Amino acid sequence: MPNVKCLDPGASPLHFFGAEVRRLREEAGLTLAQLGGIVYLTGSMLGQIETATKTPxxxxxxxxxxxxxxxxxxxxxxxxxxxxxxxxxxxxIADLEATASEIRTFQAQLVHGLLQTPGYAREVLGVMHQVDLDTQVDARVGRQSVLSRENPPLLWVVLDEAVLHREIGGREVMGRQLAHLLDYRDVDEVQIQVLPFTAGRHAGLLGSFTLFSFEDNGNVAYMEGYDEGWATVNTKEIKARSLRYDLLRASALPPVDSAELIARVMEERYEHVPDTRRGPVA
Incomplete structure (x- = not known):
């Protein structure tokens, strides 16, 4: 007998929806594979919808x-x-990053986690607590493996210029961090733009946010909080944030000009000279 996962309809509205799909499917006498053949989805995908492990x-x-x-x-x-x-x-966040086909993010305060150096990540994660800091840093850096896999997601990052000037961990840490950003200049799957101070008021004044797109799953809008992240698959909210992101991208410097600004800040503020001989990251 197959191992059928028990459902808890009361766990969340998403769980309740999945439970209703399973109830109706079983009443219709259909297997996951049979229903999948009718609606042009795999039985595995339908099973994940029923168990609320994926959103349709x-x-x-x-x-x-x-x-x-x-x-x-x-x-x-x-x-x-x-x-x-x-x-x-x-x-x-790691689950979303690992399965997304495209990640679009605006960062108002910090370098995005997928682009942080170990030294920078240690300073960020250790602001309040030092317990298990090595484990936390390893986990954050480990997430970056998605960028070096055979079929990586497209990562498009808009950084507020303030991120370049906020000295996290001292000059040496910041110099290495900005140099790491420049390592991606020739990586097509990673695009970095800087929103300059001269942009004035902009669509990201309310804070950082990230949009995740998936091949066979509903898109997700995500924002970090102090205690936990906030996420939604609400089409209306995702559309609104997509518009906000497009406006930010339009106001930001092009990737080439952004790299020049990063290099200039790195040299002038942190006395770290960019190495133009370095190739793209693996």
């Missing part, structure tokens, strides 16, 4: 609803479910 795209819902004879009930339920905050396990 909006376009999937009417097909599933029609195939299960739900008469619009699943469509209405999904409109409610996607407006709620995702369950805490879904907000794990």
């Amino acid at each position: 795209k909006d376009e999937h819902i009417p097909r599933i609803d029609a195939a299960l004879g739900a008469d619009g009930a699943l469509v209405r339920l999904w409109e409610m479910a996607k407006r709620q905050r995702l369950p805490s396990w879904f907000r794990r």
